[in-house]
Amino acid sequence: MPAFGHWIARFALLFLSLIVLGGCAVNFVAAYDETTDRLLTDLSLKTETAILRADSGQLTAEDRDKFFDESLGTVRALKARSSLFAKNEDEIAALGTLEQRYEALRKHGGPPRSSLATGLRGTLLDLQQIQIAKKRSSIFSAGLKKTGSNP
Amino acid sequence: MSINIPQLVQSMLGAASGAAKGHAEDLKNYLEARAKLIAEGVAAIASDRLANKINDDDVRFAFDEIKESEASARAAVTVTLKTAAQDAINAALNVAASAINTAVGIAIL
Numbered sequence: 001m002p003a004f005g006h007w008i009a010r011f012a013l014l015f016l017s018l019i020v021l022g023g024c025a026v027n028f029v030a031a032y033d034e035t036t037d038r039l040l041t042d043l044s045l046k047t048e049t050a051i052l053r054a055d056s057g058q059l060t061a062e063d064r065d066k067f068f069d070e071s072l073g074t075v076r077a078l079k080a081r082s083s084l085f086a087k088n089e090d091e092i093a094a095l096g097t098l099e100q101r102y103e104a105l106r107k108h109g110g111p112p113r114s115s116l117a118t119g120l121r122g123t124l125l126d127l128q129q130i131q132i133a134k135k136r137s138s139i140f141s142a143g144l145k146k147t148g149s150n151p
Numbered sequence: 152m153s154i155n156i157p158q159l160v161q162s163m164l165g166a167a168s169g170a171a172k173g174h175a176e177d178l179k180n181y182l183e184a185r186a187k188l189i190a191e192g193v194a195a196i197a198s199d200r201l202a203n204k205i206n207d208d209d210v211r212f213a214f215d216e217i218k219e220s221e222a223s224a225r226a227a228v229t230v231t232l233k234t235a236a237q238d239a240i241n242a243a244l245n246v247a248a249s250a251i252n253t254a255v256g257i258a259i260l
Contacts, residue, residue, distance in 0.1 A: 025241040028233040090230045094223040108212050115199040118192025119216025126223035129181040130230045136173055137234040144245050
């Protein structure tokens with residue numbers, strides 16, 4: 001009988017564990033996407049270059065139009081891509097804010113000097129932090145899967 | 152083999168806090184970088200206005216833009232906190248699963 005009790009306890013433990021753990025991890029945020037990260041890095045680089053050139057008076061009106069057209073195109077493509085992932089509402093909202101910052105700066109007119117572009121640069125930094133958080137989590141999750149839960 | 156509950160709780164807490172620690176460091180670095188960016192931006196606004204490179208409308212626009220960008224800062228903090236919570240919970244669950252596997256003697260989970 002003690003052996004039977006032992007097996008009942010094991011079965012109960014197994015049953016409970018299957019219910020509680022469900023064999024899967026919790027997931028509050030969309031997975032890290034390398035393409036989004038790369039496009040954002042490229043966009044930041046392009047924006048910082050345009051701001052530097054504007055500060056030194058080297059950004060022509062033609063360059064400025066091209067910069068805003070290409071930047072807005074990239075942001076809209078990123079928004080479309082981000083909307084394909086579940087649990088990605090915060091990133092989509094941040095991309096919406098980024099789109100508004102480019103549009104506002106273009107509508108305001110004149111060169112995008114660093115004194116005028118702090119809001120835009122801040123939002124780019126915010127989106128980079130979102131990628132850093134997702135990447136850290138992705139690396140951590142991969143580590144958990146690799147180590148597994150073997151006895 | 153039975154499970155030592157106090158020891159398991161300690162192990163789960165240790166794993167959870169270890170998982171969240173990296174995110175906490177990232178958040179600190181991010182908030183510092185964000186504050187520095189705003190401080191430098193405000194200095195540039197003052198400097199450009201004093202040098203007549205921008206006018207009063209530009210100053211108001213630039214400051215409004217900084218305020219508007221706080222919406223995405225909120226999103227960045229939210230995602231960082233969510234990923235920290237996610238990793239902490241998953242680390243704790245991993246320890247719990249490991250304890251179950253050890254207790255029953257086979258790798259079920």
